[in-house]
Amino acid sequence: MITRRAFSAGTVAAPAVLGLNGRAEAQSSIDIAIIGAGAAGLMAGHRAREKGFKARIFEARSRVGGRIFTDDSLGAGYEAGAFYIHFAERNPWREVAEAQKVPLVDDNTLWGGFNVFREGKPIPPEERSRRRGAFGQLSAAVEQQGGGGDFSFEEAARRLAPDLVEAAQSLTLLSLGEDPDKVSIRDYQQLDSGDDLVVPSGYGHLAERYAQGLDIRLNTPVTAIDARADALRITTAAGDVLARAVIVTVPVGVLQREAIRFAPALPPATLGAINGLGMGALTKVALKFDGNRFGQSPWTQFFDQGGAADKGRPDDLVNFEFWPFDRNIVVAMFGGNYARALAAKGERAAVETILARLAAIIGPDVRKAFGGGRLAGWSADPFAAGSYSIARPGEAAARAALEAPVHGRIYFAGEANAGSASMTAGGASLAGRRAVDEIIRGFAAGGRKGI
Numbered sequence: 161m162i163t164r165r166a167f168s169a170g171t172v173a174a175p176a177v178l179g180l181n182g183r184a185e186a187q188s189s190i191d192i193a194i195i196g197a198g199a200a201g202l203m204a205g206h207r208a209r210e211k212g213f214k215a216r217i218f219e220a221r222s223r224v225g226g227r228i229f230t231d232d233s234l235g236a237g238y239e240a241g242a243f244y245i246h247f248a249e250r251n252p253w254r255e256v257a258e259a260q261k262v263p264l265v266d267d268n269t270l271w272g273g274f275n276v277f278r279e280g281k282p283i284p285p286e287e288r289s290r291r292r293g294a295f296g297q298l299s300a301a302v303e304q305q306g307g308g309g310d311f312s313f314e315e316a317a318r319r320l321a322p323d324l325v326e327a328a329q330s331l332t333l334l335s336l337g338e339d340p341d342k343v344s345i346r347d348y349q350q351l352d353s354g355d356d357l358v359v360p361s362g363y364g365h366l367a368e369r370y371a372q373g374l375d376i377r378l379n380t381p382v383t384a385i386d387a388r389a390d391a392l393r394i395t396t397a398a399g400d401v402l403a404r405a406v407i408v409t410v411p412v413g414v415l416q417r418e419a420i421r422f423a424p425a426l427p428p429a430t431l432g433a434i435n436g437l438g439m440g441a442l443t444k445v446a447l448k449f450d451g452n453r454f455g456q457s458p459w460t461q462f463f464d465q466g467g468a469a470d471k472g473r474p475d476d477l478v479n480f481e482f483w484p485f486d487r488n489i490v491v492a493m494f495g496g497n498y499a500r501a502l503a504a505k506g507e508r509a510a511v512e513t514i515l516a517r518l519a520a521i522i523g524p525d526v527r528k529a530f531g532g533g534r535l536a537g538w539s540a541d542p543f544a545a546g547s548y549s550i551a552r553p554g555e556a557a558a559r560a561a562l563e564a565p566v567h568g569r570i571y572f573a574g575e576a577n578a579g580s581a582s583m584t585a586g587g588a589s590l591a592g593r594r595a596v597d598e599i600i601r602g603f604a605a606g607g608r609k610g611i
């Protein structure tokens with residue numbers, strides 16, 4: 161049996177915060193360095209600890225949770241990132257919540273009705289039923305469509321029936337944050353579904369509590385990983401650390417921007433996998449109101465199709481959800497280039513634009529009752545670079561390719577390479593655990609020399 165003593169032998173008890181500018185004055189050595197304290201990093205940290213290994217998590221932000229974040233700054237919390245515990249049957253976050261005795265609610269109970277608007281007006285009933293029919297047809301057909309190559313979601317919809325392309329756009333923009341021509345149909349088809357649960361007290365708060373007790377260095381971005389010597393050298397804003405293995409959980413968009421330098425350079429297969437993926441831009445704006453509920457009950461949704469009639473196929477769809485958990489908040493969600501442009505303009509402009517869209521539907525009471533807004537603009541966030549990964553058309557194999565370790569000791573783990581659970585917090589966590597288990601197997605096999 162592998163013992164902690166065997167693998168931590170020779171580790172130096174050194175101060176965690178070392179010299180600046182990457183010049184370590186003293187060096188700290190650990191078994192496993194974990195880059196990022198999101199779902200994958202936290203789950204990996206726990207797994208390593210359970211197995212008796214010394215792991216340390218380096219997080220660029222001043223908080224843990226990554227893209228799981230409950231924003232309470234409006235006084236009433238809303239989930240700026242992940243909301244659902246998807247496929248709860250096998251999602252580790254359900255177990256975490258149960259262990260913490262945190263109540264969970266079945267998503268099926270959160271229904272308040274659905275209304276569709278265009279240019280501020282409800283769409284006519286016949287258009288509404290046509291639309292509903294198109295969605296049903298599209299979902300069923302996409303599920304069934306096997307073989308035939310790996311083309312875009314848009315192409316798949318067009319092959320089924322040209323009038324399904326509009327439904328495809330609504331579906332991918334609001335579920336993946338991306339236009340259907342940029343999404344692989346094969347990748348979409350391989351995704352899991354199952355029972356969804358939600359965390360009324362906050363998914364982000366659950367993650368914060370789960371992080372307690374782990375060795376986490378906040379405000380510590382990692383800028384380089386050097387694998388040229390026996391020990392991996394991890395360069396952080398607080399100095400260098402030596403590790404036997406590293407798990408990189410930063411989003412693929414962050415990797416594409418080369419925020420972390422690798423020496424030697426990553427092999428072509430890994431680079432190809434990273435570049436075969438993209439980042440959607442699912443974005444939220446939360447609007448707070450003074451208690452006026454505008455006649456809407458909690459969980460009612462208003463889907464605003466957006467776009468002037470002469471603009472062609474609009475991409476500025478916005479879905480409003482009213483009063484989640486009976487809070488005086490409306491959460492708007494949108495994606496694609498419309499979201500990227502709004503996020504780039506910043507919070508003030510984005511909140512104003514979305515408020516104006518809601519006011520166009522409901523009327524001037526919206527502005528009278530408005531009490532502040534927040535933008536969760538993940539595409540403009542340097543530590544996220546988007547909402548979650550999508551596989552580009554023809555690149556459905558990229559996620560699996562990103563599972564292969566590099567130089568036997570650099571592992572990538574996160575929502576991007578979580579197989580059929582990809583894109584989700586649950587999948588990211590499973591990928592984090594998997595990476596630790598593989599590293600430990602590698603240690604046991606003695607594949608790499610220790611530090």
Ligand SMILES: Cc1cc2nc3c(=O)[nH]c(=O)nc-3n(C[C@H](O)[C@H](O)[C@H](O)COP(=O)(O)OP(=O)(O)OC[C@H]3O[C@@H](n4cnc5c(N)ncnc54)[C@H](O)[C@@H]3O)c2cc1C
Pocket residue numbers: 195196197198199200201218219220221224225226227228240241242243244245246380381382383409410411414419420442443444538542543544546547548573574575576583584585586588
């Ligand atoms: C709007 C939105 C809605 C979503 N809805 C859901 C949902 O309902 N259900 C669901 O399951 N999933 C949802 N997701 C997706 C889910 O949030 C992610 O799949 C999951 O949280 C990703 O976890 P991760 O650990 O892979 O990455 P992250 O959570 O991004 O963690 C990576 C961490 O690395 C840090 N980092 C980045 N660069 C560096 C660096 N150089 N050095 C050190 N640290 C760095 C980041 O700050 C971050 O904390 C949603 C996401 C968004 C944006």
